[in-house]
């Protein structure tokens with residue numbers, strides 16, 4: 232024999248209140264949602280119908296507080312009450328299999344159960360606007376029993392829901408609390424939510440969506456939008472408010488420019504409404520990634536919510552909406568460049584990275600903003616526009632390490648070098664010639680030394696012995712010495728290396744910490760035939776007084792030690808991490824210098 236499941240309603244309510252609802256207050260959301268859906272259903276048959284939601288709170292001293300929500304929506308016939316209201320999990324709003332989702336917010340048929348979290352009974356009075364059926368009363372208890380009766384008196388079409396506060400839940404019926412919750416969930420609804428307590432009636436959503444209102448001036452509009460942003464996100468000083476509109480998904484809203492630099496890694500969450508009811512305050516997938524400098528509040532009438540109601544469902548329509556919203560933000564930036572460059576300056580100072588990201592993706596935008604974008608150069612930070620006013624060619628090095636190697640020398644030689652080692656910079660500079668006709672040149676630090684002055688023949692003779700000593704000292708470090716003349720003359724030696732040279736350096740360092748098996752593998756790698764570029768270069772500066780003196784030193788021990796120390800110093804200046812072998816050399820060198828110093832001193836004392 233077949234049996235039917237029995238459902239324990241209390242158990243289900245307990246489950247929902249602990250696992251589905253974020254807190255008891257969601258009963259206000261569910262009631263507003265049902266009212267909204269009912270009004271939407273009625274306007275489908277009567278487009279001129281003006282929706283109205285009224286909440287009355289009764290809290291006489293010594294009596295249990297109660298709450299009545301009435302609306303003039305579609306209402307229910309007695310049959311519908313039996314079918315939809317009394318069957319858990321059945322909804323009149325769900326689309327049939329394979330059909331496009333209906334236009335309603337609810338669809339699971341469990342929303343009204345949330346009222347049992349705060350109330351020991353739910354009483355519904357309803358009168359259908361569609362059919363001439365009698366008004367009906369439905370009384371339900373959390374033990375799963377309910378009664379239905381047709382009323383003798385007639386009611387206006389629509390529905391009333393009556394709740395009585397459970398012991399311990401009175402606070403959720405406090406008028407201020409209910410007003411705040413109505414504003415929170417239904418602040419954008421296009422018809423009034425009135426709340427009456429005693430003789431006082433307030434409208435919870437009197438301001439509605441500020442971006443849909445008419446203003447006397449642009450200034451007034453901006454002020455209203457900024458006030459709304461401040462209240463909504465509790466951020467006191469957004470930089471600006473940008474209107475958003477997308478046909479796809481029927482989206483409208485505002486994006487606020489954050490007044491602080493937003494981290495690229497931080498989650499970018501937005502406040503989203505679905506059909507003007509709050510869906511989520513932490514929706515993530517609404518705007519393109521590069522827009523991480525804004526926080527948005529938007530309503531979508533035609534996007535699908537995810538089952539968890541945390542954001543919109545990722546589909547083609549959302550992707551198209553996201554693109555359109557990206558266009559709104561792009562248009563704003565372009566207009567700012569034309570109309571308010573000072574504000575753009577401020578915005579770039581805070582959010583340069585986002586702007587650079589956009590410029591790498593969009594050629595027109597690139598042309599518009601490239602001159603405003605800041606870069607680090609050997610002459611200090613400057614915008615691309617300032618740089619190109621002073622230099623015909625943009626010279627850049629693609630990594631921060633290389634910039635550290637060459638910045639001082641390049642500057643002394645009148646070459647302003649841009650550090651393109653930061654995110655997006657190399658990509659941007661590489662396209663400058665193609666997009667804005669500014670020639671660019673990628674500098675290779677190892678070829679920089681080619682521009683240095685060669686020594687004269689007598690000078691070469693003078694340095695020959697020094698060079699041979701340097702070769703011997705530097706060979707174990709895969710580094711080749713040379714002597715040239717360059718500026719700044721305070722710099723005794725410049726260490727440069729190519730990508731391959733860097734690879735072998737890090738290989739050596741890995742070998743020092745690898746286990747025997749692994750270091751055997753690395754060994755084989757490092758034995759592979761090496762091109763000259765695998766060797767680093769140490770270019771001694773003959774303009775430097777110390778180097779000049781060293782070329783005359785004949786004491787081999789002093790000469791070797793000095794070359795070693797200059798080698799180590801140039802590595803450190805270029806921010807190259809030292810290998811174990813080099814570290815040892817540094818220690819030995821320092822100790823030797825100290826001993827030598829002490830020896831000199833005690834020798835002096837003896838005299």
Ligand SMILES: Nc1ncnc2c1ncn2[C@@H]1O[C@H](COP(=O)(O)OP(=O)(O)OP(=O)(O)O)[C@@H](O)[C@H]1O
Pocket residue numbers: 261264265266269304305306307315316321322323324336337338339340341342343344390
């Ligand atoms: N104010 C109302 N006016 C007319 N019908 C209503 C109203 N409130 C509830 N109903 C009917 O009761 C059904 C069940 O409502 P309930 O809130 O439990 O679920 P739902 O709104 O359909 O879906 P969800 O669980 O996603 O909110 C609805 O589908 C609707 O037919």
